[in-house]
Structures are given as C-alpha cells and as structure tokens.
Amino acid sequence: MKKVVKFGGSSLANAEQFEKVGDIIRSEESRRFVVPSAPGKRFDGDTKVTDLLYSCYDAAAKDGDFEKILEEIKSRYNEIIKGLSLTFSLDEDFQVIKENFKAQIGRDYAASRGEYLNGKVMAAYLGYEFVDAADVIRFDKNGNLDSEKTDKLLGKRLSKCENAVVPGFYGAKEDGTVTTFSRGGSDVTGSLVAKAIKADMYENWTDVSGFLVTDPRIVKDPAVIETITYRELRELSYMGATVLHEDAIFPVRKEGIPINIRNTNRPDDKGTFIVESTCRKPKYTITGIAGKKGFCSINIEKSMMNSEIGFGRKVLQVFEDQGISFEHVPSGIDTMTVYVHQDEFEEKEQQVIAGIHRLVQPDFVEMESDLALIAVVGRGMKSTRGTAGRIFSALAHANVNVKMIDQGSSELNIIIGVENRDFENAVKAIYDIFVLTQM
Amino acid sequence: MKKVVKFGGSSLANAEQFEKVGDIIRSEESRRFVVPSAPGKRFDGDTKVTDLLYSCYDAAAKDGDFEKILEEIKSRYNEIIKGLSLTFSLDEDFQVIKENFKAQIGRDYAASRGEYLNGKVMAAYLGYEFVDAADVIRFDKNGNLDSEKTDKLLGKRLSKCENAVVPGFYGAKEDGTVTTFSRGGSDVTGSLVAKAIKADMYENWTDVSGFLVTDPRIVKDPAVIETITYRELRELSYMGATVLHEDAIFPVRKEGIPINIRNTNRPDDKGTFIVESTCRKPKYTITGIAGKKGFCSINIEKSMMNSEIGFGRKVLQVFEDQGISFEHVPSGIDTMTVYVHQDEFEEKEQQVIAGIHRLVQPDFVEMESDLALIAVVGRGMKSTRGTAGRIFSALAHANVNVKMIDQGSSELNIIIGVENRDFENAVKAIYDIFVLTQM
Structure with missing residues (x-):
C-alpha cells in the first residue's frame, strides 16, 4: 500500500x-x-x-x-x-x-x-x-x-x-x-x-473536510460530498465550483488512482473520495450544485426554421466567426436560443446580430442579459425518477422564474437558466429540497 | 361586418x-x-x-x-x-x-x-x-x-x-x-x-367543435381550446397536431383576421378562435400538448468541449452535409445531444458517426432510438410559475423516464424527450395535471 x-x-x-x-x-x-x-x-x-x-x-x-x-x-x-x-x-x-x-x-x-x-x-x-x-x-x-x-x-x-x-x-x-x-x-x-x-x-x-455540495457563500455549512466521480467533478468545477487544480485530475484519473480530499484539522473526517466510477449510491440524489452569473441569451425566431437544413449550424457559425463560444442552445419550435458569456459577447454584440440577420434572415432576434446558469449534477439522477419535478417545484416555490432548461441524454446534469438576481435563491431552494428535506 | x-x-x-x-x-x-x-x-x-x-x-x-x-x-x-x-x-x-x-x-x-x-x-x-x-x-x-x-x-x-x-x-x-x-x-x-x-x-x-387540447386517440374527449394564437397553433401543428392546411394561416394572419373553427353539427358551440395575439388568459395554463414518436438521439461527449470554439457548429455541419435536419440540441457540460428523425437518420447513421469522429474527435458517441418528443405549448406558461415543476412531477408520478428537457427563452413551450413506449402515458399525465386537476 x-x-x-x-x-x-x-x-x-x-x-x-x-x-x-x-x-x-x-x-x-x-x-x-x-x-x-x-x-x-x-x-x-x-x-x-x-x-x-x-x-x-x-x-x-x-x-x-x-x-x-x-x-x-x-x-x-x-x-x-x-x-x-x-x-x-x-x-x-x-x-x-x-x-x-x-x-x-x-x-x-x-x-x-x-x-x-x-x-x-x-x-x-x-x-x-x-x-x-x-x-x-x-x-x-x-x-x-x-x-x-x-x-x-x-x-x-x-x-x-x-x-x-x-x-x-x-x-x-x-x-x-x-x-x-x-x-x-x-x-x-x-x-x-x-x-x-x-x-x-x-x-x-x-x-476543509472535502468538497461541499454547494458554495458555502450561498448556503451555510453545506453538506460534504462523500464520493464524487471525475466526471461530476469536472462538471461542477466547469460551472464555478472551486476544486482541485484542473491539471491535477488527469494523471491520476488515467491510472485509476482515487483522490481523497481530507482536512488536516479534522483528520477523523473521511473527506471526499474522487473516483473514476463507483457503484456506491450517492447519499443524496444530487451530488452537487454549482453555478455562475453573467450570461446573456440571444433568442432567434423564424417561422419554419426547423425545416431549414443548416439553420442551426449557420447561427453557430456567426458566433464562431466572432470567436465567441456558446454554452447552451435550447430550442423550441421556430425558436432557438444561444447562451453565451456576457463579457465575451457584449463588445461583439452588434456584429453577431448583423451576422445572424445576414446569414439566416430571422423574423425576430431578442437579447436578454444578466442571466445565471445553474448546474445540478449527480450520477444518482439517472436512476431517480422525479428529480426534475422536485427541482422545478422547489424553484416555483421559491418564486424563481426559470428562463431556460437543458437536459441532454447523459442525464447526469440539468442546466437551469435564471436571472442573476434569482441565482442565490435558486441554489438554496435546490439544496434545501435535496439535502435538507432529503426526500 | x-x-x-x-x-x-x-x-x-x-x-x-x-x-x-x-x-x-x-x-x-x-x-x-x-x-x-x-x-x-x-x-x-x-x-x-x-x-x-x-x-x-x-x-x-x-x-x-x-x-x-x-x-x-x-x-x-x-x-x-x-x-x-x-x-x-x-x-x-x-x-x-x-x-x-x-x-x-x-x-x-x-x-x-x-x-x-x-x-x-x-x-x-x-x-x-x-x-x-x-x-x-x-x-x-x-x-x-x-x-x-x-x-x-x-x-x-x-x-x-x-x-x-x-x-x-x-x-x-x-x-x-x-x-x-x-x-x-x-x-x-x-x-x-x-x-x-x-x-x-x-x-x-x-x-369538430374546435381544436382539442390533445390527441383524442390518446386522451378520451379532450377539452376544446377556446383561443389559440397562430404561434401556438404552428407549434402544436409542427409537433403533429392535426389542424388547418398550413398555407391557410398565412393570408389571414398577415391581415389580422381571426379564424374561428366551428362545428356544423353543434352550431351553438363557440369553437376555437385562432388569433394573432390576445390578452385573454387561456382557460388552462397550457394551451395544448402534441407529440411525435420516431426520434433518435446522438449523444456526443468530449472533455472540455465547451471551451472548444466551433465544436457545436462542426457537429451540426456533419448532419447538414448528410442532409439531415435536427430537432433539438440539448447540451450539458462536455456533452451535446442531437435529436433527429429516426427515418431520416437511419440510412446515414454510419456516415454521420464517421463524420463526427473525423471533425471533432469525440471521446464517446452513443445513440438511442425509439424516442418520442412531446411539446407542451402555452402562452400562459410564461406568467405561471411552477409549470415545469408540475409537468415533471406528473411525469415522475406516471413512472415516465424523462430523457431530455429543452426550454428556451420564448417560454412558450417545453419540449420533453421520452421513450416511445412512455409517450401516451406522458401525454395523459400532462393533460391530467393541467386540465383535469386544473390546479
């Protein structure tokens, strides 16, 4: 050993x-x-x-x-x-x-x-x-x-x-x-x-005695995560959770060596295990909640856009041409929204809008700024029905207006868009329902 | 007159x-x-x-x-x-x-x-x-x-x-x-x-006495929609609801002339009004539920994809090159999913997968077929907090596994991906919670 x-x-x-x-x-x-x-x-x-x-x-x-x-x-x-x-x-x-x-x-x-x-x-x-x-x-x-x-x-x-x-x-x-x-x-x-x-x-x-389920500046004394996968860690850290130095993951992950985050001042605490995969059920349905403020959404509407092959690609091309990376592209019918970092977008706003008009002739383009994105991450979500229901009921209860929802096939996370001013309340509400109420 | x-x-x-x-x-x-x-x-x-x-x-x-x-x-x-x-x-x-x-x-x-x-x-x-x-x-x-x-x-x-x-x-x-x-x-x-x-x-x-909230083949005697906007109608009809001939909308919509769908056999029924916009609150939070089976999801994972400018555009380019239009692109962190029509995709599956590997070098590509998409449409959703909570609680209650959620900035619809076999149950569950329970 x-x-x-x-x-x-x-x-x-x-x-x-x-x-x-x-x-x-x-x-x-x-x-x-x-x-x-x-x-x-x-x-x-x-x-x-x-x-x-x-x-x-x-x-x-x-x-x-x-x-x-x-x-x-x-x-x-x-x-x-x-x-x-x-x-x-x-x-x-x-x-x-x-x-x-x-x-x-x-x-x-x-x-x-x-x-x-x-x-x-x-x-x-x-x-x-x-x-x-x-x-x-x-x-x-x-x-x-x-x-x-x-x-x-x-x-x-x-x-x-x-x-x-x-x-x-x-x-x-x-x-x-x-x-x-x-x-x-x-x-x-x-x-x-x-x-x-x-x-x-x-x-x-x-x-600290390990990674916390969420940011202690938002939730007082949040619970410690017992076991987290590299994948979950990467997702939470991408969304703003302060974790290990990013380059520290790669060498041990490749070798399957687990990392154990421990507290020097409380050596009896078991801390957090970071592992490649585990069959250990997480203590709560969710592993962690992280988020960031400062996003901006560009909502593009055009009748029949779904049947226009290449529409989505062209829109993303415009952002790429301006060197702007996008975070999410939720879409409805005849509508497509692009979420970007506000600071990256602001100075190129007009070029992007002009580019969209030129390339895809939308019926309508609308922007909204001061948005926050929250990632609810957890390998336990896939096997637990009703996670989304609990999240959105809790947010409704907390009077948070949900601007965007994005959940793909991985079912390891749900991304939620809210207004900046609702950010802390939203994180608290989600924490409460999964950790405090522990239903 | x-x-x-x-x-x-x-x-x-x-x-x-x-x-x-x-x-x-x-x-x-x-x-x-x-x-x-x-x-x-x-x-x-x-x-x-x-x-x-x-x-x-x-x-x-x-x-x-x-x-x-x-x-x-x-x-x-x-x-x-x-x-x-x-x-x-x-x-x-x-x-x-x-x-x-x-x-x-x-x-x-x-x-x-x-x-x-x-x-x-x-x-x-x-x-x-x-x-x-x-x-x-x-x-x-x-x-x-x-x-x-x-x-x-x-x-x-x-x-x-x-x-x-x-x-x-x-x-x-x-x-x-x-x-x-x-x-x-x-x-x-x-x-x-x-x-x-x-x-x-x-x-x-x-x-018939107007447009129905959902498909009568799934829900027995569904309620009639009193007033629907052109926009809502287009969304429901895109997702499979049988409505007017598509080209019938454009001439009157442009002139702001309302359409009234009536029943010759029940001339006292008020039918459905189709209007450009209305301040009339809809009777239920949702206006309609429509959906289609036969979709397929391609889930692409790659570490750090979010910071790779052009990643999403390139993926969509592959589909475009094969003449395949996509329906939705939900994304998480390091993961992006593309929803397409199964019949369009099947014969070009291997070319698409090869194209994705060539253009973006993913860590992992996974496909899932026999999926259905459900659109819950309603102008009333924007002003009613908790709509998403009710939808997903109802689906959990009905034992429906939610594969995908997509809600953009328009807040006029939520798109939900489920397995084909859960489709009818999901539609019923959503109908019940909004129309029968009428909360």
Whole structure:
C-alpha cells in the first residue's frame, strides 16, 4: 500500500500545523510520499510565504531592500523549525537564494523557494529523504509540463526511496531553469508523483473536510460530498465550483488512482473520495450544485426554421466567426436560443446580430442579459425518477422564474437558466429540497 | 361586418347537412361569402366525391367505363338537389365534364369538379352568386399560387357581389388550366377570400367543435381550446397536431383576421378562435400538448468541449452535409445531444458517426432510438410559475423516464424527450395535471 499525501499551505503554516501533519503521516505507514506546499497564512491578514517571495524578488529587481523581506521569510521558517525542536538550519539555502535573487535568475525560481524550503523542513522533521522537484519534474522549452519525462524521472528516482518529500508547485527545464505550474500547482505535483509510483491513493490534505455540495457563500455549512466521480467533478468545477487544480485530475484519473480530499484539522473526517466510477449510491440524489452569473441569451425566431437544413449550424457559425463560444442552445419550435458569456459577447454584440440577420434572415432576434446558469449534477439522477419535478417545484416555490432548461441524454446534469438576481435563491431552494428535506 | 364561411366535406355530404349549413349561413347576415368543399363521406365506408372523381378520370384514361362512375357522382349531387327541393340541374355541367374527361385535360381539373359542382348547388340553394374559382384564384406557370394576382382578382370580382359562393380547393393558371392546392386546400381558398375582402372573421366549419387540447386517440374527449394564437397553433401543428392546411394561416394572419373553427353539427358551440395575439388568459395554463414518436438521439461527449470554439457548429455541419435536419440540441457540460428523425437518420447513421469522429474527435458517441418528443405549448406558461415543476412531477408520478428537457427563452413551450413506449402515458399525465386537476 502506497499513498501520496499532499498538504496545502494552511496545513503547513506553522509548527503546530506541522505537528498535526506529522501525526497524520505517522499514523499510517503507507503515507510514504509527501508533497508539501509553501507555508500559508497563520492568521487572517497574514501573508503567504509565496507572496512574500514574489515581493522580495521584485524588490531585488528594483534594487530595493529585499534583504529585509528575505529575513522575514527566513524567520517564518525558523519559527517552524524552532517550534518543532529541530536541529537543522536553512542558512546555506537562504545564502544561495539571496545570490540568485540578486542575479534575478527568474520569478518562477523565486516563487518555488516556498515549497523547496518547506520540503526541506518537512523531510528533516519526518526523517524522510528530500527530493528536489527540479530534478524530477520536467518542463519543456515552452514551459509546458513534459509528462513522459517527468513520469520516468520520478519513477526512477522514487523507486529508490523508502519514503520521500517532493516539494510541490515547481520543476525545471532540461537546462535547469526552475519553472512553476500555475498557482495551486502543488496539487499537480502530488498527482504526478502518485501516477509515477503507482500509488493506491492520492490524499490531498486541506483545511476543509472535502468538497461541499454547494458554495458555502450561498448556503451555510453545506453538506460534504462523500464520493464524487471525475466526471461530476469536472462538471461542477466547469460551472464555478472551486476544486482541485484542473491539471491535477488527469494523471491520476488515467491510472485509476482515487483522490481523497481530507482536512488536516479534522483528520477523523473521511473527506471526499474522487473516483473514476463507483457503484456506491450517492447519499443524496444530487451530488452537487454549482453555478455562475453573467450570461446573456440571444433568442432567434423564424417561422419554419426547423425545416431549414443548416439553420442551426449557420447561427453557430456567426458566433464562431466572432470567436465567441456558446454554452447552451435550447430550442423550441421556430425558436432557438444561444447562451453565451456576457463579457465575451457584449463588445461583439452588434456584429453577431448583423451576422445572424445576414446569414439566416430571422423574423425576430431578442437579447436578454444578466442571466445565471445553474448546474445540478449527480450520477444518482439517472436512476431517480422525479428529480426534475422536485427541482422545478422547489424553484416555483421559491418564486424563481426559470428562463431556460437543458437536459441532454447523459442525464447526469440539468442546466437551469435564471436571472442573476434569482441565482442565490435558486441554489438554496435546490439544496434545501435535496439535502435538507432529503426526500 | 363581413364573414367568410368555409364548410368542410362532411358538412356538405348530403341534403340534411346542406340544410344545417343553410341554417347557419342564414342565421347571420354577415355570412356573405361561402367557400364549400366537395361532398364528403355520408357514412363510414362511403367514398368522398373527390376520390370518385380521381377514379373516374383514371378510368377514362384507360378507356374504361368511366361514364358509370360519372353517373354515380351525378347521383350524389342529384340526391342533394332533390333533398333540398331545388329546381336546378347540373346536366349541362356533367356534359362538359364528360367531354373534358374524355379529352383528358388534367387530373387537377378532374379533382376540382367536386368543389365546382358543390359550389353551384350551394349558390342555387342560398340564392347567392356563383363565382368560379378558376376566374379568381390564380396560379403561376409552375403551379404555385400567385398571391398578388389572386388578391386583386378576388377583390375586384367580389366587391361587386352582395354575397357569393366561391368553391374551394382550386384555381387556374393564366391560360385557364385548372390547378388545385394540395388536399385540404379549401381552407386556403377561404383564407384567400377572407384576405381579399378584408373580412372581419374567417369561419371554418368542420365536424369538430374546435381544436382539442390533445390527441383524442390518446386522451378520451379532450377539452376544446377556446383561443389559440397562430404561434401556438404552428407549434402544436409542427409537433403533429392535426389542424388547418398550413398555407391557410398565412393570408389571414398577415391581415389580422381571426379564424374561428366551428362545428356544423353543434352550431351553438363557440369553437376555437385562432388569433394573432390576445390578452385573454387561456382557460388552462397550457394551451395544448402534441407529440411525435420516431426520434433518435446522438449523444456526443468530449472533455472540455465547451471551451472548444466551433465544436457545436462542426457537429451540426456533419448532419447538414448528410442532409439531415435536427430537432433539438440539448447540451450539458462536455456533452451535446442531437435529436433527429429516426427515418431520416437511419440510412446515414454510419456516415454521420464517421463524420463526427473525423471533425471533432469525440471521446464517446452513443445513440438511442425509439424516442418520442412531446411539446407542451402555452402562452400562459410564461406568467405561471411552477409549470415545469408540475409537468415533471406528473411525469415522475406516471413512472415516465424523462430523457431530455429543452426550454428556451420564448417560454412558450417545453419540449420533453421520452421513450416511445412512455409517450401516451406522458401525454395523459400532462393533460391530467393541467386540465383535469386544473390546479
């Protein structure tokens, strides 16, 4: 049994958090490969080490007093080292960093030091081997991950370790230039490590007890999703749910390695399992509710359009020609509606309308803005009759005007269009009927 | 006040029916312009005069004994004439018809004689002027209606009449060649006359008391629709409801002349009013339910398709290239479904699938056949919250599995996809919840 355990910044913000992490890792022998982030905020208003590093590097560029900021960063690490009673020093590392900052060898390098240093501390604390991500995560000349080389390098290097700490977020090009993933990229490192060592599980430890059924800014203390499929996750995340770094899914999904989102501060909570597929019935009929505001609908009417071969294609052509992607195309009889992102559409509105008139000679074109789309997602919906009925009864009850409904053959989601101002109420109403009422 | 009154074949099948028609016309002075069809069936198993005329003409072509059939037709009219105690003879007309049938001057001519002769009888019976449609309904060289010329000819000729009978179904080209509309075309004649004389109302008298909320083959004795807009009518008729001849709508719709569908056998019933728009609230939230079987869905899945500009357009392009029109394109996230007519699609299935694979490289394509689409149509739905909730709760209650939902911005209809075998149950369930329960 091999597990990769990745810890987010808030799980490693100070010595106290490090100790929790240590307890978690030591409680299971299988937790052999650790991917740490840089120390996050210790309290509200605190600054993440990564942000301090950027400031520091930028100060060095302007010949400012970057050493003062570097000292602040160093004190963050020393506070942790002291708190853990380690006999271990980062002095040499900070000397190198100072030189490199002066030499301005790269902003990615600067940002990556948060994870690098935290990895060193973690390795010393756990007595695990430290593996510099620059040696095992490979980027190509254009700064894109080279998955194949990375997989080989990681596999080769880690096969020699009983256990190891691989800092998250960065790697290097063939020539040694340190390169980072986009923000949140430690998730990706953890996933790459899990794939390379063929882990049985990729545990992703954060400060929440898993993915929530819906946005906690809309619904207070929403329920945690026990098990979610990659497919459901992708749908919820597309519709705005904050989840893992998108690129973190692909490597483990391909290998069938489940991800387990856990809470460092509540290690007994089972968290959320992300799996390729499962025969486990979801606890509620729906798995999650996500949504976004800021859509716009273009409603095109033309008598007999259904019998005009090519009508729909031409309409979509107009949007494509203007570089606008569409979200949904619900259609009635003699009417077709195109949902687009308002910000993409607004500046090209007139060209699109003119294009539609030119290409398909509609009877009538009407636009509506300030619309929101809500996705109700769940593998359980397919086998549960009446899901749509419950959704729309609940929305009616909440006085929400349903502008659009789209449910295709996958039956894994229903997309609902409402006015922006009804968005929160609609999400609440759907949450209530499926989770609170639990009918 | 001027009304055009059109009577269908069953309203004029025999003398008894003629008398009902006479009573109707005489009961309102405004019923000044009458458009009769040819005599229809007098009883189950009887043959319509138009069908006899086709047989007779074809028999003449094969040098068969067409005169016997012509005698049968003549006896139909004489039965009516005798039954109405008219001193009036069609001998001369039948002599001309016999000559023309021998000379094989045209199948359209043959078919048109049913209306022509019935118009003569009607004019004699009412004491109205007879206006031969060949003189006032004009077709172009290709056999298409010449609306402009027809409007002028009709307007000029009828402005001189206090009242008149214009037989339905036919007209003539510039050179006098008699030409007919497609079957049911007397509806079109009535509409053209109404437009030309700027009628206040076009009454279309049939053997039913108006349009029914749904198909009487599915729901026993469905309620009659009191008022329906042209738009709603078009939607229901597109989805399979049997209504007026499609071309009958356009002339009067343009002029804002309402159509009133009435029942010759129950003249006190108010029937159905077809109007351009109305502020009259419909009696039920929904105006009508119609549907069709025999659809097929092609479900295309591809990760990240939403961010791929042109994806949807390319998919529709494949269908267009094969000459297949689509009905609906519901979409989720990473999934897009295309609904098409099964009979159109089946023979080109493999080309379409291959085309989709070539053009958009999907992750997955899946097809499902034997699906039905149901349109729930109603102008009242927009202002009534909870319509969708009631529909889908009713369907769940009836154990109907909803495969697809499509509701666009017009909010005048909701399209629902179900399996063929659930079709009747679904229609019944929706009818019951809106009409019988009348909530």
